[in-house]
Amino acid sequence: MTTSTIAGIELEVDAEGFLQKPEQWTDAVGEAIAAELGIEMTDRHWQVARFMRQRFLDNGTAPTIRTLGKESGVDVKELYKLFPKGPAKLAAKIGGIPKPRGCI
Amino acid sequence: MSRIVILGAGTAGTIMANRLRRRFADGVKDGTTSITVVDQDDVHVYQPGLLFVPFGIYDADDVVRPRGKQLHDGIGYVQAAVERVLPAEREVELGNGTRLSYDVLIVASGTRIAPEETDGLTGPGWGETMFEFYTVEGARALGEKLATWPGGRLVINIVEMPIKCPVAPLEFAFLADWFFAQKGMRDRVQISYVTPLDGAFTKPVCTQVLGHLLEDKRVELVTEFNAGRVDGEAGILASWDEREVPFDLLVSVPLHQGAEFVKRSEGLGDDYGFVRTDLHTLQSRCAPEIFAIGDAADVPTSKAGSVAHFEAEVLEDNIARFLAGEPLVPAYDGHTNCFVETGYDKALLLDFNYDTEPLPGKFPFATIGPMKLLEATYANHLGKLAFKWLYWNVLMPGHDIPAVGAQMSMAGKQPVLQDS
Numbered sequence: 001m002t003t004s005t006i007a008g009i010e011l012e013v014d015a016e017g018f019l020q021k022p023e024q025w026t027d028a029v030g031e032a033i034a035a036e037l038g039i040e041m042t043d044r045h046w047q048v049a050r051f052m053r054q055r056f057l058d059n060g061t062a063p064t065i066r067t068l069g070k071e072s073g074v075d076v077k078e079l080y081k082l083f084p085k086g087p088a089k090l091a092a093k094i095g096g097i098p099k100p101r102g103c104i
Numbered sequence: 105m106s107r108i109v110i111l112g113a114g115t116a117g118t119i120m121a122n123r124l125r126r127r128f129a130d131g132v133k134d135g136t137t138s139i140t141v142v143d144q145d146d147v148h149v150y151q152p153g154l155l156f157v158p159f160g161i162y163d164a165d166d167v168v169r170p171r172g173k174q175l176h177d178g179i180g181y182v183q184a185a186v187e188r189v190l191p192a193e194r195e196v197e198l199g200n201g202t203r204l205s206y207d208v209l210i211v212a213s214g215t216r217i218a219p220e221e222t223d224g225l226t227g228p229g230w231g232e233t234m235f236e237f238y239t240v241e242g243a244r245a246l247g248e249k250l251a252t253w254p255g256g257r258l259v260i261n262i263v264e265m266p267i268k269c270p271v272a273p274l275e276f277a278f279l280a281d282w283f284f285a286q287k288g289m290r291d292r293v294q295i296s297y298v299t300p301l302d303g304a305f306t307k308p309v310c311t312q313v314l315g316h317l318l319e320d321k322r323v324e325l326v327t328e329f330n331a332g333r334v335d336g337e338a339g340i341l342a343s344w345d346e347r348e349v350p351f352d353l354l355v356s357v358p359l360h361q362g363a364e365f366v367k368r369s370e371g372l373g374d375d376y377g378f379v380r381t382d383l384h385t386l387q388s389r390c391a392p393e394i395f396a397i398g399d400a401a402d403v404p405t406s407k408a409g410s411v412a413h414f415e416a417e418v419l420e421d422n423i424a425r426f427l428a429g430e431p432l433v434p435a436y437d438g439h440t441n442c443f444v445e446t447g448y449d450k451a452l453l454l455d456f457n458y459d460t461e462p463l464p465g466k467f468p469f470a471t472i473g474p475m476k477l478l479e480a481t482y483a484n485h486l487g488k489l490a491f492k493w494l495y496w497n498v499l500m501p502g503h504d505i506p507a508v509g510a511q512m513s514m515a516g517k518q519p520v521l522q523d524s
C-alpha cells in the first residue's frame with residue numbers, strides 16, 4: 001500500500017491512485033484528484049461523484065455505468081461528456097472509493 | 105449431516121461437485137454428506153469450442169453434452185431455475201417454488217451475455233448483419249453467415265469489460281484473417297477490432313505482442329471505443345462520444361452480467377450480479393457458509409475455464425476446512441492460463457496471476473517447454489485442440505493436470521523490463 005499527499009492530506013492509495021480508505025476523503029480531495037485528471041468539477045460532476053460514493057458506502061460495491069445512467073440523474077451520454085473515456089472509473093476515483101472491480 | 109448445494113452445473117460447478125464427491129466419499133456413502141447441484145437446463149457447453157464453430161472447424165453439436173452425465177454417481181442433480189438465495193435462512197428458492205436447505209452453498213452460476221442492453225443491437229439486422237458467438241445458437245448462426253458472406257467490412261466489437269475469456273474476440277480476429285485467406289478472399293475483407301480498452305488487451309506486455317499480431321494480420325485496431333448504439337440497417341456502430349464505425353458484418357461481444365438471482369439475493373452480489381468474494385479464500389463476503397467460483401465470482405482475474413479449475417483445488421480444501429471448523433487458507437493467487445489461437449495452426453500461451461502479468465518463456469517446464477509462452481507455435485495450437493479432450497475427460501471429472509498447479513509458477517518465465 002502506498003500513500004500520497006493530496007490537498008494537504010496524507011492518504012492511502014493503490015498503484016493507480018484510487019483511495020483505499022473512503023473515510024479519508026473530503027471535497028477538497030475530490031477536487032484535487034479531478035484537477036489532476038484534467039477535470040474541472042461542476043455541479044453535474046459532483047452529482048455523479050457523490051452518487052457513486054454514496055452507493056459504495058451503502059452497498060459496499062460501486063454502481064456500473066448503466067446504473068449511473070439510470071439512477072444518478074445524469075444519462076450515459078452526458079456521463080461520457082463529463083468524464084471522457086471512463087465515467088465509472090473516474091467518478092470512483094474522484095469520489096474517493098476503491099477502483100470498481102468491473103473496470104479491470 | 106453436511107448438505108452441500110452447488111448452483112450451476114457448468115465448468116466450475118461440475119468440477120467442484122466431482123471433487124467434493126471424491127473428497128467426501130465416505131460421508132456420501134454413509135449418508136452424512138449430501139451434494140446437490142442445480143442448473144436450469146441440461147445442455148453443458150464446452151464454451152472454448154464456440155470460437156471454432158463460426159469457421160466450420162467444429163460443428164455446433166461437437167461442443168455440447170448432457171449435464172447430468174458429467175456428474176459422478178451419488179451427486180444429486182436438480183433441473184430448475186434458481187430464484188434467489190436466502191442467506192439468513194440458509195435456503196435456496198427454486199423457480200418451482202421449492203426450497204433447498206444448505207450447510208455450505210457454492211455459487212457457480214457463471215456469466216451470461218445481455219445483447220438487449222445495447223441500444224439497437226437486437227433490433228433490425230440482428231441475426232442478419234449482426235451476430236455474437238458466445239452461445240451455441242449465436243455461433244451456429246454466424247457460421248452459416250460466414251460460409252456464404254461475399255466480403256466487406258467485418259467489425260469485431262467488445263461492448264464493455266469484463267467479458268469471459270477476454271482473448272476470445274482477438275482469437276476471432278486472427279481466425280477470421282486466416283479463414284478468409286484460405287477462401288482466397290482476404291483482399292475483399294476489411295477487419296476492424298473495436299475495443300473499450302486502450303490497447304489490444306489489458307496487460308502491458310501482452311498488449312504489445314497481441315497488438316503486433318493484429319498489425320501483421322492487417323486487422324485495424326480502434327481503441328477506447330465505448331459502444332452506445334448500433335444501427336443494423338445503416339450498418340453503423342456508434343460510441344457514446346459520437347464516433348462511428350461502419351460495418352457490413354458486426355460480430356459483437358455483448359455486455360456480460362452475472363445471474364439475475366445473484367442480484368435478487370440480499371447482500372450476495374455487486375451491481376453486475378457477480379458474487380462479492382474474497383480474492384484468496386473464495387468465501388463470499390455475504391455469509392461464511394457461502395462460497396463462489398468461476399465466472400460468478402467478482403475476483404479480479406480473467407473469467408476463464410482454467411481459472412475455475414485452479415480455484416477448484418483451493419476451494420475444495422477450504423470447504424473441507426470450513427466443515428471441520430478450521431481456518432480457511434488464502435491460497436488462490438489469481439492463476440490464469442490460456443491458449444490464444446492465432447490462425448494458421450498456431451497458438452500462443454499466456455500464464456499469469458493477480459500480481460504477475462503474462463511473461464514470455466517456456467511452459468510448464470523451464471527450458472524444455474514443450475510449450476512456449478507469449479509466442480505463436482504449432483505445439484501451443486495442439487495444446488489448444490487437446491484442451492477439448494482434457495476438458496471432458498480430466499477437468500470435468502475433477503482431476504488435476506500433471507505439472508500445472510493451482511498457484512502460478514515462475515519456472516521458465518523471463519521477466520521483462522518495461523517502461524512504465
Ligand SMILES: Cc1cc2nc3c(=O)[nH]c(=O)nc-3n(C[C@H](O)[C@H](O)[C@H](O)COP(=O)(O)OP(=O)(O)OC[C@H]3O[C@@H](n4cnc5c(N)ncnc54)[C@H](O)[C@@H]3O)c2cc1C
Nearest residue numbers: 112114115116144151152186213214269398399408409410
Ligand atoms: C467463445 C468462448 C471461448 C472461450 N475460450 C476459453 C479458453 O480457451 N480457455 C478457457 O479457460 N476458458 C475459455 N472460455 C471461458 C470458459 O468457458 C468459462 O470461463 C467457464 O465455462 C466458466 O465456468 P462457470 O462454471 O463459471 O460458468 P458456466 O460454465 O457458464 O456455468 C454456469 C452455469 O450456471 C447456470 N445458471 C445460471 N443462472 C442460473 C439460474 N438462475 N438457475 C439455475 N442455473 C443457472 C447456467 O445454466 C450454467 O450452466 C471461453 C468462453 C467462451 C464463451
